[in-house]
Amino acid sequence: MPHRIVHMLRARGSGRRPVMLAIAGDSAAGKTTLTRGLVRCLGEDRMTAVCVDDYHRYDRSEREGKPFTALHPDCNHIDVMEQHLQLLSMGEPILKPVYDHATGELVRPELVEPREFVIVEGLLPLHTRLARACFDITVYLDPPEELRHAWKVRRDCDKRGYTPEQVRAELDRREPESAAYIRPQRRWADIVVRFAPVAGRQDPPGTPLSAELLLRPTIDHPELDTVIGDSAPPPPAPGSPHGAETAMHLRLHRDTDGRPVDALHVHGYVSPDESRIVKKAIWERLGPRAGDGGLDPDALGRFGDGGTSDPLAITQLLLLYHLLDADRRQAA
Template identity: 25%
Template sequence: MSALHPIVGITGSSGAGTSTAVKAFNRVFEQLQLRAAFVEGDAFHAYDREQLRRTLERARIRGENFSLFGPSGNLLERLEQLLREYGESGTGTTRHYLHLQAEADAAGQPVGTFTPWERLPQDTDLLFYEGLHGGYVGEDVNIARHMDLLIGVVPVINLEWIQKIRRDTAERGYQPEEVRRTILRRMPDYVDYIVPQYSRTDVNFQRVPLVDTSNPLDAREIPRPEESLVVIHFNAHSRIRADFELLLDELPGAFQSQAQTMVVPGLQQERALELILKPAIAELIARREAARVAS
C-alpha cells in the first residue's frame, strides 16, 4: 500500500459482472477529475489462446487439473512486481489481452494474443486493477497487500455461469459445450483461489436473481437488474466506513439485513457503488496530497 501512489481494485471471476463496477469506478474518477492507470488482470495470464489450448490438452492427457483461476496459469509474480513498483514510483509495465476480433484488428494482431509489454502513462493519480486475483495471497505472492481499496463482485454461482455462457458464446465465439467444460474444469481452482479472496476485500457486491436460474446451462436470458437484488457486505476489516444512514436515504427500496450488510434493488447497484466508492477514493487522494506536501 502506498500513500503517494494508491492502488484500488476489483476482484471477480469470469462472468461475475465486474463491468458494472468498472463503470462506477470510471464515473467516480471523472467526477473527482482523476487520471487512473488501468491494469487488466487478463494481461497477466501466462498463455495466449493457442498456447492455453495446448496446455489444457497436455493437462488432460496427464490427468492434471489446470485453469486460469490458479497461480500456474498466471504471471502473478510479475503482477505483484508491477503493483510494488507503482506503489513506490507511480509507474510499471503491463500489456493487453485481445479478447475480441475488433480490438485485435485495431492492434493488428490475431485475436486471443497479447499486445507488447509497455510502460504505464506518466503522472497518474492512482492505479486501477480489474481481474481475477486482486485479493490473491499465496506462498510466494501476495497481491492483496498492495491494495489500498479492494471491491469484490460475486453473483450467486448459477447467475455467474449464465453470464459466462452468454458472454463467451455471444462475444468470444466459443461453443456452449466448450464453456461448460471450462466451468467444470476450473471449479477446484475457483474454490481454492477465487472464493478466499472475498474475505480479504473491503466490501462485496453479490447479485441475487429473483427469477428461476435453477438450470443455468439451459437459461436463455441473463436476469435483468430489475429482476435482481444486490447484497452489499462490508467485511470486518473494511477500510471503508459503512454509512448505512446515507445509503438507506439515497437508495429507494434498500434495507439493512445485518449489522454490516444491506440489500438494494438491482437497478440501484451502480448508484450504491458510486455512493460507497466516491468518499473512499476521495479520502485516498486527500492522503496522497498530504503525503506529497510532507515529502
C-alpha cells in the same frame, strides 16, 4: 519485497501516491462493468484501470496442452504482477503485458502510467499477501454461480466466438480452480458485493438486480444510518406489490466465518425517490471534491447496451466515496 516493507514504504513515501482499488472475482462476475462506471465518473485523466488477466503466462492455444486453466496461479506471471503492483502503488510506470481476449493471443505490451487513482481488476489481484499490501481498498464480486454462468455464456458467445456448449464445458473444467484460487480471495475483501434477484420474488421483467454489500470493518465506511434504516419494515400498504419488504436496509449480519458485518441491501425495485435520497447522502459525504465539476454522477449505474441500475449506481458511489476518502486521508 516483503509485504510489511510495502506497507511501510507506501506510508512513508514522499509526495502523493495513487490510491489503489482492487476488484477481484471470477470470470464474468461483473468486474469490468463496475470498473467502467468509476472510470467514467472520475474521468480517464484521473484514473488508470489495469486488468491483471493480462499476466497470463500462456496464450489460448498453448493452454490447450496444459494440465490447468487460466485461473491457476501457475498459468499466470504472479511474480511480475506483484512487482508491477508495487511500482504502480509507488506512482511508478510499468510496461504491462497485454492479453487479447478476443483472439486469445499475447500481444504488444503497453506503457501504463498511474494517475491519481488506480483500479486493478481481474481473477487474482488478491491472491498473494504481497499483492494485497499494495491496495487501499479491496472488493470481491460474489454473484450466484448460476447467474455468473449465464453471464459468461452470453459474453463469450457474443464477444469471443464460443458456442454455449464450449463455454459450459470450460466452466466445468475451471470449477476446481475457481474453488481453490478465486473464491478464497473473498476473505480478503473490505467489501463483498453480490448482485442477484431477490429470492422468492417475482419482479417484472427488466427489474434491475438487487445488490447486497457486506461492509467489513477493515476500512471506515460512511455513516448511512440516518438515511437507511435497520429496524423492522413497516406493515405493507394496501395493495402494495412488495409486501412488507423495504427496498433498502442496513443490518447487522453474520459473515461466512461467523463474524459480525454490516450488510447493505439495495433491492432492484427501489423507487427513484428512495434511491435519490441515498445517492445524495453518499454524494454529500464525498466532500468538496464532489462539487468541483470534475465528477460525472450520470456515468454511474450503466450496464450493457444502455441499461441503468440504481443498485449498481449506489455500489459504485460507495466505492467512489472510499477512493476520495483514501485520497483525502493521504493528503492530510
